[in-house]
Amino acid sequence: MNTPFIRNHQYNLIKKQTNQVLHALRTVSDQRVLETVRFRAAQSMIEAFPVLAHEQEQLLEQVSTLETANDFEKYLSDLVPYLEPYPPISxxxxxxxxxxxxxxxxxxxxxxxxxxxxxxxxxxxxxxxxxxxxxxxxxxxxxxxxxxxxxxxxxxxxxxxxxxxxxxxxxxxxxxxxxxxxxxxxxxxxxxxxxxxxxxxxxxxxxxxxxxxxx
Structure with missing residues (x-):
């Protein structure tokens, strides 16, 4: 069972970082620069959470392994079940x-x-x-x-x-x-x-x- 831990604003930040990595993959040929972009994206995502379990951190760090637009789209889609919704209100x-x-x-x-x-x-x-x-x-x-x-x-x-x-x-x-x-x-x-x-x-x-x- 997926335990929700990602709030909406954190998910937005994750989307922003994945877009930056994808843009770098399309425009940058230097592998060292690409690795730096990947590393910084993963770090920014992790730092957006006060506390993370090891499994949750590993889930976010998968951004470093993505290559194609489909990979990024699937990555974001796979994170949706982990979204923590706005608290119930009547x-x-x-x-x-x-x-x-x-x-x-x-x-x-x-x-x-x-x-x-x-x-x-x-x-x-x-x-x-x-x-x-x-x-x-x-x-x-x-x-x-x-x-x-x-x-x-x-x-x-x-x-x-x-x-x-x-x-x-x-x-x-x-x-x-x-x-x-x-x-x-x-x-x-x-x-x-x-x-x-x-x-x-x-x-x-x-x-x-x-x-x-x-x-």
Whole structure:
């Protein structure tokens, strides 16, 4: 039985590294350079995991033996059963994260392939508000704010890829819980969360942004 251990952003990083190796195989003739590219790809993949069992490390290191486009395609396909999906969540749990929105429109969770999801988000077009749910430290964190399309491409804060952007602004209470002081925290993120989830290879910026709204 395949025990899942690869999260979506780690799988995206693996895809990125395999693409780099395949590109090198097609464009580089120096074997020493190719071996270096293979080694660095394997190391980058392994370093993306805080802890790996020996068998899991061996599985990832197979990238060093691949030669053809079919080999790489099969390698990525064979890793899919090891994907660790986004934690189970129900519409009722989502509703509790946003108690101020009594008529919250939750996306159809049955249509989502949670193996390829790092964060869950959707836009309420009627109010121009984006809702984002992220699993952190054994619980779900929900943040919401105004989303404004820019009709421009740029680098997304979350996935660091050149994509169609929107400005996401979250109002947060600063200081102690009794404080009446509020501030807006905003960043440019992908307009399409599906594209962002497919591109995200590191959760550091995502977590930093989410936690900054809770101070």
């Amino acid at each position: 519409p009722k749990q989502i509703q509790k994260l946003f108690p101020k929105h009594k008529k919250l429109k939750v996306p159809d969770l049955g249509l989502i392939d949670f193996r390829f999801v790092t964060y869950l988000s959707w836009i309420d077009i009627a109010t121009n508000r984006l809702f984002l749910v992220y699993p952190f430290a054994g619980q779900f964190i929900g943040i919401e704010g105004r989303i404004t399309p820019t009709n421009k491409k740029g680098y997304c804060l979350l996935c660091n890829r050149h994509q169609e952007l929107a400005f996401f602004s979250v109002i947060t209470k600063k200081g102690m819980a009794s404080s009446d002081h509020y501030a807006a925290i905003g960043h440019y993120i992908c307009m399409d969360n599906h594209v962002c989830n497919k591109s995200l290879t590191n959760t550091e910026a995502l977590q930093k942004f989410i936690l900054s709204t809770r101070k």
